[in-house]
Amino acid sequence: MSTFDHPGLMQDINECLVPFRKSQPDAMKGFGQLAQAAMAEGALSTKHKELMALAIGVTQRCSGCIGFHVKALIKLGTTRAELDEMLAVCVYMGGGPALMYAAEAVKAWDALQAPQD
Numbered sequence: 001m002s003t004f005d006h007p008g009l010m011q012d013i014n015e016c017l018v019p020f021r022k023s024q025p026d027a028m029k030g031f032g033q034l035a036q037a038a039m040a041e042g043a044l045s046t047k048h049k050e051l052m053a054l055a056i057g058v059t060q061r062c063s064g065c066i067g068f069h070v071k072a073l074i075k076l077g078t079t080r081a082e083l084d085e086m087l088a089v090c091v092y093m094g095g096g097p098a099l100m101y102a103a104e105a106v107k108a109w110d111a112l113q114a115p116q117d
Contacts, residue, residue: 004063051086
């Protein structure tokens, strides 16, 4: 397996978006508000919503999404068993390509569990 660096990817994404955030503050503020509203506790818990967001990231093949949503799930106290069950559904619904990104999500989980310098 590759040495995919999700913490580094997430840092690069954040750094690359700095000029965009400055040039499009209203759009970025709107995106942030949409994210907060969509992920707020409601009939579904924030953890369940993050599991769904990661599932979409896996099946849509978005490495950045995988990193950011795995990080959020770790902060929410998600267990490895919960992650693995959700990834099994991704593979069921998305086939082989989802399996490849499920492996990436597991790698991100392991990398983001470790203390970051």
